[in-house]
Amino acid sequence: MKLNNDALFEQDVEALIREIHAQYGYDFSGYARASVYRRIKRFLSQKHLNSLDDLRKGLFSDSFFFENFLQEVTVNVTEMFRDPTFFLSLRTNVLPILSTYPFIKIWDAGCSTGEELFSLAILLKEEGLLDRTKIYATDINQKVLKQAKEGIFSATNMPAYTSGYYAAGGKQEFSSYYRSNYGSAKFDSSLVKNVVIYPHNLATDSSFNEFHLILCRNVLIYFNRELQERVFRLFDESMVSLGYLGLGKKETLAMSGISSNYNLVDKSNRIYRKAN
Amino acid sequence: MAAASNVIVIGGSWGGIQASLTILKNLPANYSIPIILVLHRLRTTEGNLQEVFGKRLALKAVEIEEKEALLPGYVYLAPANYHVLIEKDHTFSLDDSELENYSRPSIDVTFTSAAEVFKDRTIGILLSGASKDGSSGLKYIFEKRGTAIVQDPEEAEIDTMPLAAIHSIPGCSVLNLEQIQAFLLSLHDH
Numbered sequence A: 001m002k003l004n005n006d007a008l009f010e011q012d013v014e015a016l017i018r019e020i021h022a023q024y025g026y027d028f029s030g031y032a033r034a035s036v037y038r039r040i041k042r043f044l045s046q047k048h049l050n051s052l053d054d055l056r057k058g059l060f061s062d063s064f065f066f067e068n069f070l071q072e073v074t075v076n077v078t079e080m081f082r083d084p085t086f087f088l089s090l091r092t093n094v095l096p097i098l099s100t101y102p103f104i105k106i107w108d109a110g111c112s113t114g115e116e117l118f119s120l121a122i123l124l125k126e127e128g129l130l131d132r133t134k135i136y137a138t139d140i141n142q143k144v145l146k147q148a149k150e151g152i153f154s155a156t157n158m159p160a161y162t163s164g165y166y167a168a169g170g171k172q173e174f175s176s177y178y179r180s181n182y183g184s185a186k187f188d189s190s191l192v193k194n195v196v197i198y199p200h201n202l203a204t205d206s207s208f209n210e211f212h213l214i215l216c217r218n219v220l221i222y223f224n225r226e227l228q229e230r231v232f233r234l235f236d237e238s239m240v241s242l243g244y245l246g247l248g249k250k251e252t253l254a255m256s257g258i259s260s261n262y263n264l265v266d267k268s269n270r271i272y273r274k275a276n
Numbered sequence B: 001m002a003a004a005s006n007v008i009v010i011g012g013s014w015g016g017i018q019a020s021l022t023i024l025k026n027l028p029a030n031y032s033i034p035i036i037l038v039l040h041r042l043r044t045t046e047g048n049l050q051e052v053f054g055k056r057l058a059l060k061a062v063e064i065e066e067k068e069a070l071l072p073g074y075v076y077l078a079p080a081n082y083h084v085l086i087e088k089d090h091t092f093s094l095d096d097s098e099l100e101n102y103s104r105p106s107i108d109v110t111f112t113s114a115a116e117v118f119k120d121r122t123i124g125i126l127l128s129g130a131s132k133d134g135s136s137g138l139k140y141i142f143e144k145r146g147t148a149i150v151q152d153p154e155e156a157e158i159d160t161m162p163l164a165a166i167h168s169i170p171g172c173s174v175l176n177l178e179q180i181q182a183f184l185l186s187l188h189d190h
């Protein structure tokens, strides 16, 4: 069989994925391919590399270069109060129920640079729950986690985040949560005093605790069905009965094997609750 | 249902909703080729595009869900704030990465992805719009020997997008909406 360029590229990417797994332990075999191909092509052109072979050489001789690559293949785009109605729904439908627990544990899986984490913390604070909540914020990517810890976001985004905050039912002056400084906004670190941030790979790592609420938004879209199923099982194992699961706007539990044990709390905001 | 052998991808921006309604309104409910529609919209509007199209077309209009399979008889609408990609098994993937040409969804992203999977069986149509998005994707379709159609700039509400495409793809077909409509009907496999 004669392989055209596309088929060759795809074949080489498969080989690269296997090598990365062997060498660095990151398993991308369950990632949706269309996006992986696109990210790799984009990385090649950004780095002015001509071939996958040049990429290979770079990846396996230079771990900084690999970190760079990891950043690029895993999409880290995020914002505060993304889909404000989701946060509004958490505030009105979920937090009142969680407030009946003496102690609340939340997992923010795939938290990226922390915008989602700080949004959540602000909500908890305003609902009077922050002091008895522990949030575990995880991501595959160590570099974004370092940023998440700092809570420093670009000041140019504050107008958009401010309207997101109010649309999510914000009760204070949004600007009371941060200090502006040279084009950036540093968020109040007391918001995250009960937060643990650490690396966790949804593709390979196991359950590490039990939670009342798990958020995993805009991460599953990058996975194939099989890997999605693994992650759903992981969440199910990590969920107390009657716990809540919040997904991204275009993600669904419907096709999953665990779906029969979950009820939709808010269809348009993709919030589910475990039955028992 | 058998997997589709080809695909129609349509991109538009300003003026694109009206133009795409015009070319799609006469297609029968059992139209044999799946249609993907990428329209720019205001970042903040949720939009009831699905309703707008659903009311006016015989085809079923649905907002794309990730992992959904492409089927004939449907117009698939790109959701706001996500890029739309197509997998080799003819299912959709969504991607919330950086804007392309200041847009998400970006027409270039979907056109390119469609051509990667459907190759010369890709039919790309670029309509009215005040953007440069779509040209390089349509060019990619053309290079894969697919069909590259651009709305006649004379007729387009805003001609920036058609003109940019004609400029970068001298071999593309420039057609008015009526001609595009007739062409699409001629592709229908009874």
Ligand SMILES: C[S@@+](CC[C@H](N)C(=O)[O-])C[C@H]1O[C@@H](n2cnc3c(N)ncnc32)[C@H](O)[C@@H]1O
Binding pocket: A074, A075, A076, A077, A078, A079, A082, A109, A110, A111, A112, A113, A116, A138, A139, A140, A141, A144, A200, A201, A202, A203, A216, A217, A218, A219, A222, A248, B096
């Ligand atoms: C598009 S961001 C979403 C951020 C945030 N949840 C939101 O919705 O705005 C996706 C995040 O998932 C992370 N990610 C990708 N693969 C992962 C994996 N296997 N395990 C954990 N996190 C992963 C990426 O590093 C990235 O930070």
